[in-house]
Amino acid sequence: MIGRYGVRFAALGYLGLLLGFPVGYVFWRTFRHGFWPAWHAVTTPDALHALKVTLILAGIAVPANTIFGVLAGLAIVRYRFRGAGVFNAVVDLPLALSPVVVGLALLLLYGRGGWLGGHNVVFALPGMVLATMFVSLPFVVREVVPVLREIGTEQEQAASTLGANAWQTFWRVTWPAIRWATAYGVVLTTARALGEFGAVSVVSGRLAGQTESLTLYVQDRYQSFDEVGAYAAAVVLALIAVTTLVLMTALKPKEETR
Amino acid sequence: MIEARSIVKRFGDFTALDDVTVEVAEGSLTALLGPSGSGKSTLLRVIAGLERPDAGNVCLDGVDVTNVPPQQRGVGFVFQHYAAFKHMTVWDNVAFGLTIRRRPRGEVKQRVAELLELVQLSRLAKRYPAQLSGGQRQRMGLARALAVDPKVLLLDEPFGALDARVRKELRVWLRRLHDETHTTTVIVTHDQEEAMDVADNVVVMNGGHIEQIAPPRELYDHPANEFVMSFVGPVNQLGDTFIRPHDVELLLEPNGATQEAMVQRLVHLGFEVRVELVRDDGEVLSAQLTREQVESLELQPGQIVYVRPTRQTVFS
Numbered sequence: 051m052i053g054r055y056g057v058r059f060a061a062l063g064y065l066g067l068l069l070g071f072p073v074g075y076v077f078w079r080t081f082r083h084g085f086w087p088a089w090h091a092v093t094t095p096d097a098l099h100a101l102k103v104t105l106i107l108a109g110i111a112v113p114a115n116t117i118f119g120v121l122a123g124l125a126i127v128r129y130r131f132r133g134a135g136v137f138n139a140v141v142d143l144p145l146a147l148s149p150v151v152v153g154l155a156l157l158l159l160y161g162r163g164g165w166l167g168g169h170n171v172v173f174a175l176p177g178m179v180l181a182t183m184f185v186s187l188p189f190v191v192r193e194v195v196p197v198l199r200e201i202g203t204e205q206e207q208a209a210s211t212l213g214a215n216a217w218q219t220f221w222r223v224t225w226p227a228i229r230w231a232t233a234y235g236v237v238l239t240t241a242r243a244l245g246e247f248g249a250v251s252v253v254s255g256r257l258a259g260q261t262e263s264l265t266l267y268v269q270d271r272y273q274s275f276d277e278v279g280a281y282a283a284a285v286v287l288a289l290i291a292v293t294t295l296v297l298m299t300a301l302k303p304k305e306e307t308r
Numbered sequence: 309m310i311e312a313r314s315i316v317k318r319f320g321d322f323t324a325l326d327d328v329t330v331e332v333a334e335g336s337l338t339a340l341l342g343p344s345g346s347g348k349s350t351l352l353r354v355i356a357g358l359e360r361p362d363a364g365n366v367c368l369d370g371v372d373v374t375n376v377p378p379q380q381r382g383v384g385f386v387f388q389h390y391a392a393f394k395h396m397t398v399w400d401n402v403a404f405g406l407t408i409r410r411r412p413r414g415e416v417k418q419r420v421a422e423l424l425e426l427v428q429l430s431r432l433a434k435r436y437p438a439q440l441s442g443g444q445r446q447r448m449g450l451a452r453a454l455a456v457d458p459k460v461l462l463l464d465e466p467f468g469a470l471d472a473r474v475r476k477e478l479r480v481w482l483r484r485l486h487d488e489t490h491t492t493t494v495i496v497t498h499d500q501e502e503a504m505d506v507a508d509n510v511v512v513m514n515g516g517h518i519e520q521i522a523p524p525r526e527l528y529d530h531p532a533n534e535f536v537m538s539f540v541g542p543v544n545q546l547g548d549t550f551i552r553p554h555d556v557e558l559l560l561e562p563n564g565a566t567q568e569a570m571v572q573r574l575v576h577l578g579f580e581v582r583v584e585l586v587r588d589d590g591e592v593l594s595a596q597l598t599r600e601q602v603e604s605l606e607l608q609p610g611q612i613v614y615v616r617p618t619r620q621t622v623f624s
Contacts, residue, residue: 204391207358208449210378211385212405212456222404226395 073288080281091271091282096259100267101286106175107250107263108243111182115239119190120232124224126191127198138195144187152184153252160253173255178263181249186242190235197231198224233298240294244287309334310355310460310492315364317350324350325361326516332460332509334369335490337483339503342513343539348496351513352462355494357381368459384453384491388465390445392437398424398448399433405456423451426485443474450482454491463495467502479506500540504528512536534623544593548622553582555619556595558605566614569593571607583607585615 080088091097125131126138144152158164160171160180171177205227209219247265254261258270264287271279310332317325325347332338340348353359355366357378365374373381393401402423406416424430427447437445446466453461466482467475483506486493497503503510504524512519512527512535519539520532531537537550544551559566568588575582581602583595595615597605607613 201394204387204389205393207378208385208387208391208393208452209404209408211356211358211381211383212452213379213408214404215379218408222408223393 076281076284076288079277080285083278087278088282088285091276091279092286094279096262097267097279097283099259100262100264100283103175103178103262104244104264104287107178107182107246108240110179111186111243112236112239114183115187116190116232116236118187119235119239120194120228122191123194123198123228126195128203141188141191144185149181149185149246149248149250150252153181153249156181156184156249156253172253173257174261177253178250178261181253182243182246185246185249186239189238189242190232193231193235193238194228197228201227230302233302237294237298241291244290309367309369310494311367312351312355313364313367315351315354315366316362317347317354317359318362323516325354328364328513328516328518330511330518330521332492332494334492336508337486337493337495337506338509338511339507340494340496340511340513341498341500341503341539343498345515346513347516348498348511348513349464352464352494352496355460356383356385356462358385382456382459384456384458384461386446386449386453386461386463386466388468390437390442390449390469392445392448394437397434397436398429398440401437401448402451402455404452409456419455423455426454427451441474442470443478446470446478450485454489458491461491461493463493465496465498468497475502482506504540510540512539514539531621537621537623542594542596546591546593549617550621550623551593551617552619553594553596555617556593557616557618558583558595558597558601558607559614559616560605562614563616566616569613569615571609571611571613573609574602574607585613587615 092101122137122141126134126141156177157172160166160169160177162172169176171180201224205223206219209223214222245265246263247269250263251266251269254263254266256262256266256270258267262270264283268280268283268287271277271283310330312328312330315325315328316323328347328351330351340351342348350359354361355368357366357373357376361374365372367373368381368383378385393404396404399420403416403420406419411419420433421430424433427450429444429447429451432440432444437448440448446469449466450463463482467478470478479502482495495503495506504527507524509521509523510527511521514535520527520536522530522532527536527540531540534550537543538545542553544553544556562568569585570588571583572586572592573584575584576599579599581597581599583597583602584592585595586592593615605613
């Protein structure tokens with residue numbers, strides 16, 4: 051009994067110290083002077099624009115990487131092609147590579163004098179979208195691949211002998227089996243896309259009201275000694291993340307937990 | 309009617325099927341029998357279109373389907389590990405082939421109800437596969453395969469994952485089902501008893517070749533070679549000679565044609581008793597006797613008896 055409670059206490063204490071306490075502190079600092087100062091801080095034109103930029107970044111990167119992730123997962127598991135191993139490893143690159151390196155690479159490639167320079171990519175929204183897509187790429191693939199491996203191919207073969215074509219087999223058999231893995235991957239992708247700082251910071255040029263995402267805005271406010279503005283924007287980021295998690299948990303039907 | 313002609317299938321360096329030709333008569337129940345790695349499952353999957361042969365062709369009802377994908381072949385396939393659609397109820401599993409074909413709702417309902425009745429799963433229609441036993445899952449697999457009125461029904465070790473009692477039940481049930489529906493059926497198995505029990509015709513395979521095609525009785529009485537002889541039933545091999553245990557007669561006195569042997573062990577298998585013997589030249593053999601015979605001979609371990617084969621086979 052003591053052992054079990056000890057483990058629980060240690061796990062919760064660890065979580066509390068590392069996660070709960072700092073996040074709670076941010077909430078407390080935000081609303082220390084009441085709700086309205088915080089509200090005004092996040093409804094300034096620059097803050098709203100930063101929120102819009104962040105939502106655009108996530109709105110493009112998440113669907114794109116979801117579709118890519120499912121297709122890449124199918125490719126890795128179902129089709130043996132030359133270089134599949136290399137492909138599988140390269141997908142993980144964004145996890146290993148520092149986002150600053152990613153930003154720098156994009157800057158060199160699309161910036162002035164770069165191979166693909168002169169298309170208004172760097173210091174503009176397209177560059178930030180590319181950076182966000184790059185860093186949030188592996189999550190759906192990594193969630194989908196093990197599930198595809200586990201379910202195997204027999205159900206798909208059964209569907210094909212019963213008259214289903216490839217499209218019908220995917221939607222009726224494969225997709226229902228991987229949709230919760232995909233959903234979890236989407237949550238992780240969203241979190242990464244919302245929270246991305248390093249790569250976006252390098253390619254954005256950080257023009258307030260133009261190329262500032264919410265994370266960049268938080269730092270900008272903090273460095274301008276606008277504590278309430280920084281904390282309030284941070285709270286908005288945290289709330290979006292929590293909402294995504296809650297939505298997934300709520301949508302997940304009970305039978306899946308069997 | 310299924311015709312597979314000169315089928316060759318390789319997986320890398322391994323030749324799973326080496327120029328295999330087989331015909332399955334319309335309305336028959338044929339077993340593909342062989343040890344693992346003999347190519348029997350691969351042949352079944354080639355017939356279904358789940359594997360593409362490297363050479364040869366497959367005809368169903370006289371139509372060459374070698375290049376036809378599985379979904380257009382009109383075959384029913386039953387998998388060893390059920391391949392149940394885990395996220396669908398029993399009802400939806402069985403209805404799958406019909407809804408894919410966009411059959412009218414009333415027809416689907418009627419057909420699925422009929423099939424569930426046939427496989428005795430009507431009460432469990434709303435369950436998910438995870439809530440069924442292995443035997444129930446496989447009956448669902450059969451109903452699902454039968455739903456689309458397949459030209460041929462292909463079963464890949466369908467009872468291989470079930471326990472012995474359920475296996476026997478389902479085997480009898482499958483035979484009865486076949487006698488009612490007369491769907492041309494091929495069943496893959498490594499169990500000779502299962503093949504003999506259920507099939508009209510048995511194809512014995514080994515190492516990617518066909519060793520013999522014959523009805524069960526002929527296979528047992530006139531095996532084409534040593535492999536078939538030893539695979540379709542227990543056998544004693546003494547030099548070049550093969551003797552079935554039930555063709556070994558035991559006498560208490562020598563009569564000139566007999567050989568001396570010592571009883572090592574008596575294994576009681578209900579009605580039958582297996583007598584394990586060792587001959588004076590060191591060769592080991594077993595005899596299958598009825599309980600009454602053993603009792604009348606008053607056999608005991610350690611006893612000396614005289615062995616006479618009533619029937620033996622020598623392959624040239």
